[in-house]
Each structure stands twice: as C-alpha cells, then as structure tokens.
Amino acid sequence: MRSRSQVAPKIDSHVSGHSPCEKCNIAEMSLCHALSCDDLQQLSSISSSIEVGKGVTIINEQDPANFLFNVTGGSVKLYKLLPDGRRQMTGFLFPGDFLGIAMNDCYAYSAESLEDTRLCRFSRAKLEELLKKLPHLENRLLNMVSNELVLAQDQMLLLGRKTAKEKVCSFLLSLSKRVQSKNGQATNISLPMGRSDIGDYLGLTTETVSRTLTNLKKSGIISIPTNGELEITDMQELTDLAEGLD
Structure with a gap:
C-alpha cells in the first residue's frame, strides 16, 4: 500500500460549500483583499474550498497547471526534484499565500501540505478570464508574484553568502x-x-x-x-x- 504522502488528493471530493469567500478569515491577506462585494461574488463563483491532511501532494512538478490555490489555513512546502533524486526545498507557504502560478502550461515545482491545510482553488482558465474584467484583481496578483520574487532573491543570498x-x-x-x-x-x-x-x-x-x-x-x-x-x-x-x- 502506498503511503499517504505519495497520493495526490482528489480535490473535487473535498469541496465544502458553495461560497467559500463568505466564511474566509484571511481575506485581508489574500488575493481577495479590497474587492467589492460584487467582485468578491464573481471570484467566489469560480472557486471552491478544499481540505487536505498532512503530507498530501497538492501539485506535482510538470503536471498541467490547470488550477491555482490560495492557502487559507495550515502550511505548504514547495520543492523541486533534481535529476539525481535529491530534493531542493524552494519555499514555505502560509495562510494568505498564493500557490500554483506557472509561466507555462506546467507547474515548475511540487507542493505538499505540512499539516492539515485548507485552500481555495481556482480554475486557471476561469481566473484568467476574470482578471481581464477586474484589472485591480490582476494588480493584486502581480503584487503577490513580486513578493515571491523577493523571497526567491533572499533565498539566493542565504545559499550563496x-x-x-x-x-x-x-x-x-x-x-x-x-x-x-x-x-x-x-x-x-x-x-x-x-x-x-x-x-x-x-x-x-x-x-x-x-x-x-x-x-x-x-x-x-x-x-x-x-x-x-x-x-x-x-x-x-x-x-x-x-x-x-x-
């Protein structure tokens, strides 16, 4: 029998509720920050709330990047596997952080839950369509991406100097x-x-x-x-x- 940490979650089976934004307690720290009620409703309509246990693979490196996630509870570790099988940890995510942004059609890293974790899941295609309608939401996402770049630069300093x-x-x-x-x-x-x-x-x-x-x-x-x-x-x-x- 495979261990739990080797099994990716069946995310659709964990959907809980039709409007996850209504009870979200980290909205001010997340992608949803400063959205109007109407904008929030549009975002909620393309999202679903999921829960995964400790040690569950959320995304796999090189899998199709069909979904994006906002961490709403718990924590996640990000890593890449080197050709020789070694693992390079690239970051840790906490409530309010965004997960799954990809520059092409596949994820560039893997993500695994460090503890019982809640996430808000978005279809990438639907979110991209919504971003065209809501430029302020796109700006918010760009700011989050910029923060990721700063963290990556900090890690380079840690490793090198x-x-x-x-x-x-x-x-x-x-x-x-x-x-x-x-x-x-x-x-x-x-x-x-x-x-x-x-x-x-x-x-x-x-x-x-x-x-x-x-x-x-x-x-x-x-x-x-x-x-x-x-x-x-x-x-x-x-x-x-x-x-x-x-």
Whole structure:
C-alpha cells in the first residue's frame, strides 16, 4: 500500500460549500483583499474550498497547471526534484499565500501540505478570464508574484553568502517578519516544517540545523515551548547573528 504522502488528493471530493469567500478569515491577506462585494461574488463563483491532511501532494512538478490555490489555513512546502533524486526545498507557504502560478502550461515545482491545510482553488482558465474584467484583481496578483520574487532573491543570498548560523537565524527572522506582516506577534512563530525540510531549504544538513537551534536555545536567544512552535526571546541578538555582526 502506498503511503499517504505519495497520493495526490482528489480535490473535487473535498469541496465544502458553495461560497467559500463568505466564511474566509484571511481575506485581508489574500488575493481577495479590497474587492467589492460584487467582485468578491464573481471570484467566489469560480472557486471552491478544499481540505487536505498532512503530507498530501497538492501539485506535482510538470503536471498541467490547470488550477491555482490560495492557502487559507495550515502550511505548504514547495520543492523541486533534481535529476539525481535529491530534493531542493524552494519555499514555505502560509495562510494568505498564493500557490500554483506557472509561466507555462506546467507547474515548475511540487507542493505538499505540512499539516492539515485548507485552500481555495481556482480554475486557471476561469481566473484568467476574470482578471481581464477586474484589472485591480490582476494588480493584486502581480503584487503577490513580486513578493515571491523577493523571497526567491533572499533565498539566493542565504545559499550563496551566509554561514550555517547566519542562514538559520535569517530563516527564523524571515518567518518572524511574515507573522508581523499578518498582524501577529513577531516573536512567536510556527515551525510546522521538520529540521530536514529547513536543511533542504538552507542547503544544510539536518544535524547542522538541529545543532544550531540547540545552541541558540542554550544562549537564550530562542525558546521552543512545544514541537512546531518557537519563540524569539532576544530579537536584537538574533538579528545581529543573521547579519554576521556577532
């Protein structure tokens, strides 16, 4: 029997409700931000709400890019498979983030849920038609794409110019900034991804990530109250370490 993580979800079977926008609690952070009631109704008419469990493949690299998704709950990891079978983690998505944008007819990466996750799914063809009618919605999507490019540039800096400690500290700061941008408490962040996922993202071994987090905890810079949660207890020191000043 194949494991759950190897099975892509049958998304249509998880559709829940006819108007997912009505009960959405992250509208201000998502594609729907600042839409009028009429525009929101049009967007809702081409969308469906889905739920997937932990470890479910949402999209596969090189599959036809027929759908786009807005993460409304939980978290998702993005990765590419190298020719030799190795995996390169390319990003992590949280509520409000957009998933599935493709420059051609196929997805350029794979996406897997890190925990129980909710998404709003859009037909690519129908969304493209709606964008022609609603230029402000298109501008919103372009802004989200631009943010993805900034994150990609930040990762290139992490992989190319920083030490292991600087990489881990920079990663924690980036998660903190994302929480802060979504009106959360910047010192308390969620870590639904495993140490191996973080290592793949930063170009480090799992052991190096674990050792660095342990040293930061011993130094009183962070605390790890429960599995999957982390608190930054000394933001200035973490920032200095990320910038190579300490």
